[in-house]
Amino acid sequence: MFSTARQRIAAAALAALAGLSVLTACGDSGTTTTADGKTVLRYQGSTGQVTPFELAQELGYFEKISLQWEGDTTSGPANIQAAATNQVEFGSAFNGAVVKLISGGAKVTSVLSSYGADDKSFSGYYVLDGSPITGARDLIGKKVAVNTLGAHHEFITREWLHQQGLSEAEIEQVQLVVVPPANTEDALRKGQVDVGTLGSVFRDTALERGGLRPLYTDKAIFGEFDYGTYVFRDDFIGKNKDAVADFVQGTARATRWLQVTPRDEVVARFATIIEKRGRQENTELLKYWKSSGLPVPGAVIAEKELQIWIDWLVRNGELKDGRLKATDLFTNEFNPYANGTYRPASGPAGEVLAE
Template sequence: MNHPAPAVSRARRNALVKLGSLALAGTGVGLLGAPAIVRAAGDKVTFKYPLNPTFDLIYLAEDLGYFEGTNTRPNYIGRVSSPQIIPLTSIGEIDFGSRMVPLVISAVAAGGDIKVVAAGGKTLEEAPHMKYFVRKDSGISKPKDLEGKTIGFNSYGACAEFVTKTWLRQQGVDVNKVSFVVIPDDKAEQTLVSGNTDLAIIHAPFSGRADHAPELTRLWSDYDLDKGLGGMAPYSAHGKFIREHPEAVRDVVTAIAKAANWVNANPEEARKLVSKRINLQLEFVDRYAYVEDLVITEPPIQYYIDVLEREGKLAKGKVSTKDIYTNEFNPYAKAA
């Protein structure tokens, strides 16, 4: 049964306009070109999702057949730049998005209609979420060496920024003396090799390619920095899609939870599927590890609420963990 969307206040309308402006910058996906709200294709409900070269449970769930037997299917809308995924999800330009928790917190605080519905990747010592590389001839070996240098990372407002800045401060680094520049993960290695950055923070699967680059050396991973507390990369959904298609949300969460458990049990097979999908040489594909059953827990969310408040990006008490997530659509959470 469909429920009418709640009335949108003037303040919230302004917030959504702001989010929309952010979302539309730097991507070819625009409001005027968006598909109609009706998402039924025959007897199937489709959800709009980016088609990016990355290690992603939506793609793996489809490859593994976990959407079979459901009435739900992904509708890939083409590549969407990483910084735009959560803003676009928060205004309904795409229905699901997978990006880090602080981006979702910021979107909710700005009035975005978005909710984390499944946990995602997790950091292990042998399977970190992101790795830190420098050139072998850079002279950089410790955190303090980064003062006066340039760090390349995939976006502001996410794990690469906040985990790194938090750790650098803990190591006595003046973060104001470090420059940050946005470089997509699949371009970060070459940008570092060419000398345009001094350190590159690269996420899996592309971090594996940097590990094999003869000019580079790895200094740290996010596991070294915080033992993985900041490494959960969840899946979020647009609020209207959740309200209008709760069964489809349940189908998606169930499918990606199955895929996550399969990846954890079959990491090498998963690397082969990702290698084929994104056309990256197998030896260069770093593995991913996922939260068991994709059940969301509160510590990784509270970690980023605290970080955002400390960084002055979020008013203290403006959002709570309960505002950010729900396990309602995860059958494994109910069983637990």
């Protein structure tokens, strides 16, 4: 399945993940509260961007929690590892990375979808207009730029190659090269890589400059789909159920607000939030914001969104068949759009929306 190098990398990653439950158990499971009794949830953000939970705090959707920024994350896998090892209370990553984390022994549970692909927001895998690469077989021996290994873009790329009929041995010959998203377009145009992974503002600004064409997209492979989730440690959920429930209901409502609010209003609100937090961030890229990227009202998790990656890992020999069930890895218990509090298609306050 894997080359020797990849086997060493996979073994090291699984060994590190296997220790996460031990590290979590040794960590301080106590919580901090504010003067008015709210539970403090530490988190990692993203520079120049506003997450749905940060929006929820701005909109006043939280009643029992207060957010505390602990810096910015470098990737989804790093973010959920920080959550699993008690550096922060929750994290978000691609569901395939979540499954790998849990298979390595981490005691975490997905509580809400965090990102996905809809008709306006998705990730594409681009080549130069003059590139001779037109199909999957042309990628054998070529370089594909991804933001990190073991996450969304590696899974999508390997799945596309598999669907296009390449054998595992042939897929192993496609070189995945880690390139920061901000540098991917430049690396592609200079010929340092053959395919560049571009999403959100990086895709939009690159396409404005022209000269690129998509080879495949995540949306074309799976359609509109929720790809990532927020996870909390199981011990934290057990001891702070009200806080987790408040996080989920508020973030679900903020996600719904993003899904039904005019774009200009969203962008203006984001700019206000970024300016308020005073981190000297650039707000120019906000003009490229298009949508939440989450096609499901209120970010409700569907079983298939985790099962598909369990099956993927089993097929690739990274997980024993039957060891994990998707239904054991997530809960919609706290989501008002799933637990009967609101009708699934209602607005952020449970109101009926005009069709």
